[in-house]
Amino acid sequence: MPKYVMWGTYCQDVLEKRAPYRQAHLDGLAKQKESGVLVTIGPTTDVTKVFGIYEAEDEAIVRQLVEADPYWQNGIWTEYSVQEWIQAF
Incomplete structure (x- = not known):
């Protein structure tokens, strides 16, 4: 299966602004990990960037997961990009 x-x-001020959404964010990530x-x-x-690796049928699934995350929906993540990745080793 492809990896992304x-x-x-x-x-800005992510540590303060994420507080109301943090538990829902972590719960969603746990479900994604379990699946x-x-x-x-x-x-x-420095808590300025987020990095993730996903294994999914296609890029659209990854984008759907990111955009359903409370951090995206509430402006904690302000932009993102997804690229297919070849794991060489």
């Missing part, structure tokens, strides 16, 4: 890399950008579509996801150490 997602890079996104966080809003096998989410390989890994997390912020950069």
